[in-house]
Amino acid sequence: MKLTVIGFWGAYPGANEATSAYFIEEEETRILLDCGSGAVARLQNHIDLSTLTAAVLTHYHHDHIADIGVLQYSRVVDMNLQRTAEPLKIYGHGDDQPAFQQLGKKPFADAFTYSTTEPLGIGSLTCSFHPTVHGAPCYAVKVRSRNGKVLVYTGDTIYDEKLLPFISNSDLLITEASFYADQDASPYGHMTSREAALLAQRGNVRALLLSHLPHFGDHRQLLSEAKRYFDGETMLAASDLHIDL
Ligand SMILES: [Zn+2]
Ligand SMILES: [Zn+2]
Structure with a gap:
């Protein structure tokens, strides 16, 4: 399983x-986990859009779904030009039905809800979901590869130890780190670098990728702060960063 950061x-x-x-x-x-603003343009640095199997969405805030409409349009074009016969699959939660109803565009894109009880198989990958605490309903996503490697992406969340069993012993944890260690992120529904690292440490994960980065301060400070609280490999997300699992 290979991860490429498209947007952070x-x-x-x-x-x-x-x-x-x-x-x-x-x-x-x-598969594409979340489809934020700029994602469709940048994804084409890596693949032909007609070959994308599915998009999986954590929640319906604009910074996670801004490009889902144009991703649907890409499949309209690609199916009409017979570059593919496969509709795009889009998976989202059903907690906000008006938002969920926007995800499908038959016959070019099929929308499905995921649940916390039934693992979701997408090709060789298996996804499972756990609710987070955020300003809108949001779900962390766990992706298991065919050979048992595990990646967890928190989506957006406050620091919440209820996530620990879900992330436990994963090979890579992608967390949001929206604020610096000495700030208070929870009123905004987010985490600090310190909280992201504590989650990784207490969840005994192997490696941590800090993402969903803020438009203030120096991101290298987020990295140095996180390293104080997490013993494993700690990385800062960047466009086109590849990680092999
Ligand atoms: Zn959000
Ligand atoms: Zn966000």
Whole structure:
């Protein structure tokens, strides 16, 4: 399983970059976790859009779904030009039905709800979900590869120890780190670098990727702060960063 960071900004994209979007590939299975602003443009640095299997969405804030409409349109074009016969699959939660209803565009994109009780198989990958505490309903996503490697992406959340069993012993944890260690992130529904690292440490994960980064301060400070609280490998998200699992 290979991860490529497509977008890592919180709120809005930096110049020529993107907000939350993570591309995961294993064999013929190609999924995009979240589809933020700028994601469709930047994803094409890595793949032909007609080959994308599915998009999986943590929640319906703009910085996570801004490009889902144009991703649907790409499939309309690609199916009409017979570049693919496969509708795009889009998976989202059903806690906000008006938002969920926007995800499908038959016959080019099929929308499905995921649940916390039934693991979701997408090609060779298996996804499972756990609710987070955020300003809107949001779900962390766990992706298990065919050979048992595990990646967890928190989506947006406050520090919440109820996530620990879900992230426990994962090979890579992608967390949001929207604020610096000495700030108070929880009123905004987010985490600090310190909280992200504590989650990783207490969840005994192997490696931590800090993402959903803020438009203030120096991101290298987020990294140095996190390293004080987490013993494993700690990385800062960047456009086009590849991690092999
Ligand atoms: Zn966000
Ligand atoms: Zn959000």
